[in-house]
Amino acid sequence: MAATGSLGDYPHYRPRRNRQTEWSRRLVRENHLTVDDLIWPIFVQPGKATRTPIGSLPGVDRVTIDLAVEEAQRAAELGIPVIALFPATPSELKTPQCQEAINPDNLVCQTVRAIKEQALNLGILCDVALDPYSSHGQDGLVKDGYVVNDETIEMLCQQSIVQAQAGCDIIAPSDMMDGRIGAIRKALDHDGYQHVQIMSYAAKYASAFYGPFRDAVGSSGSLGTGDKKTYQMDPANTDEALREVALDLKEGADMIMVKPGMPYLDIVQRVKETFRQPTYVYQVSGEYAMLHAAAGNGWLDLDKTMLESLTAFKRAGADGILTYFAPKAAEILNNG
Numbered sequence: 001m002a003a004t005g006s007l008g009d010y011p012h013y014r015p016r017r018n019r020q021t022e023w024s025r026r027l028v029r030e031n032h033l034t035v036d037d038l039i040w041p042i043f044v045q046p047g048k049a050t051r052t053p054i055g056s057l058p059g060v061d062r063v064t065i066d067l068a069v070e071e072a073q074r075a076a077e078l079g080i081p082v083i084a085l086f087p088a089t090p091s092e093l094k095t096p097q098c099q100e101a102i103n104p105d106n107l108v109c110q111t112v113r114a115i116k117e118q119a120l121n122l123g124i125l126c127d128v129a130l131d132p133y134s135s136h137g138q139d140g141l142v143k144d145g146y147v148v149n150d151e152t153i154e155m156l157c158q159q160s161i162v163q164a165q166a167g168c169d170i171i172a173p174s175d176m177m178d179g180r181i182g183a184i185r186k187a188l189d190h191d192g193y194q195h196v197q198i199m200s201y202a203a204k205y206a207s208a209f210y211g212p213f214r215d216a217v218g219s220s221g222s223l224g225t226g227d228k229k230t231y232q233m234d235p236a237n238t239d240e241a242l243r244e245v246a247l248d249l250k251e252g253a254d255m256i257m258v259k260p261g262m263p264y265l266d267i268v269q270r271v272k273e274t275f276r277q278p279t280y281v282y283q284v285s286g287e288y289a290m291l292h293a294a295a296g297n298g299w300l301d302l303d304k305t306m307l308e309s310l311t312a313f314k315r316a317g318a319d320g321i322l323t324y325f326a327p328k329a330a331e332i333l334n335n336g
């Protein structure tokens with residue numbers, strides 16, 4: 001009844017009638033993608049005035065701080081609300097104890113400060129996890145081959161504090177340690193950062209779609225044949241995602257994220273329907289690479305598949321999307 005309304009059956013009711021014209025399709029459209037939905041991930045590297053292409057992420061470069069400032073200005077001009085910063089730490093600074101993560105002058109903190117000086121109408125999100133700083137490529141500290149939870153959390157709290165000190169607006173823990181949202185909230189509040197938001201990577205899966213990202217931050221080599229299955233979620237699970245989200249909301253997450261995106265739209269929908277909280281989705285590096293590769297072969301239309309995939313996230317219930325397509329999508333959306 002609800003689905004067909006009171007219109008009756010064919011030939012009286014013809015769903016195609018509303019699809020006849022462009023204006024009518026607009027009139028009955030249920031979901032809209034706008035620039036306000038976009039979060040743009042940016043990779044930062046040391047040095048000056050240098051862009052370095054990332055082989056497995058065509059069209060995405062690692063940029064030095066001066067160029068990251070320009071990208072931030074471009075984001076603000078395009079009307080993108082938030083950028084997400086990811087550091088490509090030089091390998092000589094990567095250690096088993098990940099001390100560089102809590103260096104107040106590390107690459108990501110320097111970048112946040114440089115962008116904040118511009119006083120743009122733009123939020124800055126910083127990932128919290130140890131993998132950009134670890135010589136083993138894991139998101140946490142490793143003891144006897146196991147990524148240890150509680151010792152890692154202490155590092156994550158300090159990492160959050162140095163990022164908040166630098167001016168980061170949104171702390172985004174992507175590490176999947178248990179209890180880290182509550183601990184980070186407490187640490188931020190204790191140090192006077194009550195206003196700093198937390199977007200939790202709450203339902204983050206142990207996915208094979210992160211490959212190009214690990215190339216971009218240089219963690220794939222160090223991770224080697226290792227995996228993250230003892231802390232990231234099993235791709236076979238869905239009820240578990242609801243439990244993870246419930247915990248993070250209870251611990252103080254302001255926003256929650258599902259990751260990856262396209263193969264996990266069912267999770268996005270369940271999370272949104274269950275909690276009705278600000279829900280984000282990460283269209284990860286492998287998803288971006290996959291569309292690019294097909295388009296590069298002339299098999300898919302890049303702009304159309306990009307916009308369709310982003311709209312699908314909205315349809316599933318996402319309030320926003322982290323996507324490497326953000327600047328390209330924003331340009332298209334701004335030009336009508």
Ligand SMILES: NCc1[nH]cc(CCC(=O)O)c1CC(=O)O
Pocket residue numbers: 127129131139174175209210211212213214228283284285286
């Ligand atoms: N904890 C780090 C982190 N933050 C975001 C991504 C992946 C993003 C992407 O693939 O685009 C990862 C990689 C991982 O968990 O191994």
Ligand SMILES: [Mg+2]
Pocket residue numbers: 176177178179202244247248
């Ligand atoms: Mg959790």
